[in-house]
Amino acid sequence: MAQSPVRLCEICENSLGSRYCTDCEQVFCESCELSHLKSKSCRNHFFKYADISNPEVKTPICIQHEEKLTFYCYTCISLICNMCLPITHKKHDFCLIDDAASKTRPRLDFEVKSAEARVSRVKQQIISSRLTLKNVEDEIDKVKRDIDERVAVIVNALDATKDTFLKSVEEHRLEEIKKINQEIMKIEKETENGVEVLDKMKNSIDGQNNITLMDAFSEMTKTLQSLSLVNMGTVLPDRVQFIPCSKKPYFHNLIGNLLIRNPNGSCYEVQIPE
Ligand SMILES: [Zn+2]
Ligand SMILES: [Zn+2]
Ligand SMILES: [Zn+2]
Ligand SMILES: [Zn+2]
Structure with missing residues (x-):
């Protein structure tokens, strides 16, 4: 796989953008993250590690609650956050995203491989x-x-x-x-x-x-x-004469x-x- 370009902090545009604010949908360096969380309005913003290997793919969050998505609901076939869970999905068939992913990954892998074989x-x-x-x-x-x-x-x-x-x-x-x-x-x-x-x-x-x-x-x-x-x-x-057939x-x-x-x-x- 080709080396992904290093993504810089969108605030200081100087240091490595290793952190991601899911509320602002912006990449921060560690020191800018600290000053961000010190400001009154952004105190509760949720940070996670920026996906450096694939910076273009932004990890989705719950649109309704702007919360980190934690569960996967098989009944609704959708990702749900901590707040969605008790409201709508309590009696649904759900599990942690990581558990769902660990089951789905080998199945998808198998299906992709068989599709490749078909191709x-x-x-x-x-x-x-x-x-x-x-x-x-x-x-x-x-x-x-x-x-x-x-x-x-x-x-x-x-x-x-x-x-x-x-x-x-x-x-x-x-x-x-x-x-x-x-x-x-x-x-x-x-x-x-x-x-x-x-x-x-x-x-x-x-x-x-x-x-x-x-x-x-x-x-x-x-x-x-x-x-x-x-x-x-x-x-x-x-005399000679020709009579055609x-x-x-x-x-x-x-x-x-x-x-x-x-x-x-x-x-x-x-x-x-x-
Ligand atoms: Zn910075
Ligand atoms: Zn923020
Ligand atoms: Zn939610
Ligand atoms: Zn559900």
Whole structure:
């Protein structure tokens, strides 16, 4: 316990205030107490030792009689003085304050100690509640991370599937382009040959040699027929088309279930809105 400050006499403000006048409610030194008791009006004032260890707590006196309190009345639960006793409390359950205090002190001590134990249990409870709070936060963080991870797995799988779709489309594109380019090249080559043959025929027609013209006539007719077969319409490309799945995507089944578990062991599933 910290050292209490020394209290000085309130009269001379010089010497140690070791005495207390219960009538004036003032602290006196021993020599000022003597002069106080010599004055006519204060001759009967009651002095006691000042409570130096705790100077702020003034010992109460009987308000009615301004007398020192000597007894404790259990019936009235109050302190009483010598004068109160015969007037009101004579038939009450009372005893000397010192006797009452010696019984009360250990009981109060016990009650204070058990209250302290309760306070310490509550403090323990607070620590454990804080720990629970942290565990709940950690658990919720983990659940959030797990949901994120699960969704990432689905998104990645979906992306991979999309890539295989796009790859198939691309393969089809390359195949069709190759086919059409080959066709274009073939037609170009045939057209080139045809132009060459036609130029030769034009020369024969323009020439004056009838024998050569008629000799080549049937051959030229065949060539003209084969030239007429060349046209772009013979090659039709394979068409590609995407028909989206008409079902509304329902991801809940893919992601999983959210369960709430009570400490008593029961468990229910949280309904996640779509
Ligand atoms: Zn003094
Ligand atoms: Zn006095
Ligand atoms: Zn009294
Ligand atoms: Zn009483």
